[in-house]
Each structure stands twice: as C-alpha cells, then as structure tokens.
Amino acid sequence: MAETATEKKVREPLFGPKERKLLTDPLNDNNPITVQVLGVCSALAVTSLVYPSIVMAISVVFVITFANLFTSLLRNLIPNEVRMIVQLVIIAFLVTMVELTLQYLNYPVYKQLSVYIGLIITNCIVMGRLEAFAMGSKPWKSILDGLGNGIGYGIILVVVAFFRELFGKGSLFAGSPIELKIIGNTSDYMINTTESVLFGWYTNNNLMVLPVAAMFIIGVYIWIQRTRNKKLVDIS
C-alpha cells in the first residue's frame, strides 16, 4: 500500500464544447417540440398571438432552468422513492412564483394565458428534463440544459404564433404596447370601414386562429427542419 491513489481532478471548463452542445442541441437537433414532440398541447393552445407566446416562453425558460438547478443541487439528497413528487413540488413552486409575478407585473396577459401558466406544471418538457438530466448532472450543466430546452421550446412557440397572428388577425404583438397592424382590413371586417395597412383585399383566415393551425405550422416546420438537417432523418 505504498502508493496512494491520488485522484486527479480535472477541472471541467466552464463553457467547453460539451457545454455549448447542451445549450445548442435543443435548438435544432434535439428540439423538444419538433424532434422529441413534447409539450405540444401548450404549443397549440397559447400560440394564437405573439405577445402571450413570448411571455409563455419566458415563463417556461425560467421554470425549467431553475427547476433543473434546484433538482441538480438536491439530487443526492432526494430520497429515491419520492423523487417524482419532489420534482413536482419544485416545478409547482416555480410555476406559482411565475403566476404571482405575472399578476403583479402584467395582469391582462395573466388573464389571457389563464390556465396555461398553471399547466406549465404538467408540461412534459420540464418533468422530462428533470428526470433525464438534472437528477444525474452537476448544477452548471443542468442550468445550461434547462436554458437550451426552454429556448428551444420558446422559439417554436414564437415562430408558430408569428404565422398564426399574421394570417389569422393581420396583426403582430397585439395586446402589447407595440401592437402592429400588418395586413388586411384588420379589425373592422364586419362593418365597412376599411382601415387597411397592406393588402386590403386580404380577409383574415379564421382557421389560423384555431389551435389546428398550430399543428399544421409545426408540421411544416418539422418538414423544413428535416430537409435541412439530414441527421434527423437517419434517426427515425
């Protein structure tokens, strides 16, 4: 027993290629919505307007990042038999924080998102990341993973909402301080006071306002993504 094994501690870089991959993978190669097909229900429901979608995206990024961080910090303390419940408590805690903050900062948007803020708790992306990643990874990596997945989800939300609002209502960012009317005789199509901005002949497409439109747009998005990214085609 002459030699004592001196454990060589390799300091992991703060932002090496591995870490960068954690952050960028969910944006494209492993997007939670278009590749893993998780969290679709909220993506269908809240994306009829851009502004609430952005608020929703920020909320999810916040919840998933901190839930990942807390779970990762507690990962060696959490008793295995109640780990799912503990994860749920952490998520519910953060979601309630978001809900209270929205009531405090922007009540109209809180009203508009209504139940969907509460339903972040059941968003499979959050729980999935906690189970699959944060339970077995160090805090810093967990934060990056949470950020990556949250943003990956948020991008899809905003892209879908952009097309739905533009073609469904002819406006962008409705409800926010910078509401823009883009195409068609936007709000007054029932009485004949055409206050059009561009393409006055355009009639708002009601289908785009309904949740099914989000399904179509996500479908087209997946199609485009797969034609450009051959890696994804080989997997399936």
Next chain:
Amino acid sequence: MKTNYTLFFVFILTAFVAVSLTGYREVTKEVAKQNEDIFNKRAILKAVESNLVEADEVDDLEDAEVLEVFNKMESRVLDMEGEEVSDVVAAKIEMKKERKKPEDEQNLPLFIYDNGSEKFYILSVFGKGLWDDIWGYIALKEDLNTVAGAAFDHKAETPGLGAEIKDNPAFSKAFEGTEIFKDGEFVSINVYKAAKDRKHEVDGISGATITCVGVSDMLYDGIENYLPYLEKIKSK
C-alpha cells in the same frame, strides 16, 4: 431509518416551499389586487369608449387615469325591485355570484358616466355562451333607450368564432345607436343572422350562432332586471 429520512426531507421541502410562497404572495398581494381592479374597471369603461372624453381608446388611458375617471363616475347598487341599496359597493359586485343567489336578494351595479354634456348609464349583464360564461356592459344614453356602446367578454368561447364578441371591435360597435324599446315596449336587442331592423337587431357572427343566441338572451334578461329602476328615473 430510511422512512424517517424521507419524511424529514419531504417535510422540510414542503415547509420551505409553503413559507416562501406565502411570503411572496403577501408582498405582491396589494399590487395584484389593484391590477385586477383596474382591469375590471377598464372593461366597464369600454362600454362608453366612443363617448369617452379623456382619451380616444380605453387602452390609451394610464392605470392612474382609469381610476381617476372611475372616481368621478357615479355608481349605484340596485335590488331587483329597482330600489337603491346603500351598503354595497357597485364596483365590488360579481355578477356570477349574484346570479347564484335567490332572485329577490340579487344586486345590480349601475355606473353613470358623465362626459360633460351627456350622461351614460352603464348596465352590467351576465349570461351563458357556448362553452362557459359570457358577460358584458351596455351603456344607455340619457333617454334610457338608445344604446351608446357595448363591451363583451367571455371565459372560454372558441377563438375566431364565439370569441369575436370580444376580439372584433366591429361587433360591439354595431350596437351603437340601437334601441331597447320598440313603440314603448321592451324588446331588447337581438343578435340575428341577417339583421333587418337595424334599430333592434345586430348582425350575428357566422359560425358562432350559439354564442350569439347567448348574447341575445343575456341582453334580454340582463336589461330586463334593470327595467324597474329605469322606469323610475324616467318618470322623475
């Protein structure tokens, strides 16, 4: 021992979560309540939007201005016989709760907006749409017959169809100038597929027939409740 640890862990975690959420709620409660109050008062002012002297649109008003306009407004609470009730604050009445009470105990809020030259009586109505509750505010001119404006809201109508009662400004605008009495008899305003009698009928929204029938019923029942009081001020 392991069970003890699990219990201990769960207890500590829930205690921490409960205490911090309660604390956060206490801190934000006041502002959140005020936000809700302003949100509701904006909805009431929407009914007199086109006659508002303070701004062109209710959304242009700052929060403080909304309260200011509201403070200048007279408000009354009526019972079903048309008598004024003095111990209830009009702005605090929730129509949904009132509707659950026995008929003779229900209270009705009435707001009177004065734009300097004319007075507007704002009535509150509440009913059922296709999926859930719908409600609204109807502003009557001084003759207590001509409608000066209307604003509707809903809990869960279909976006693009029933939800248009709120989202499409043209729908509520169509109520302006309609009359609730026909040759001295109360007829309310009917939302009808092909409105012919523009004084008592308003064009419905295609694809949202049930919501429109709901609006018609809501208006009839809602305004009818105010009739005893309206007769009373008329005869004065």
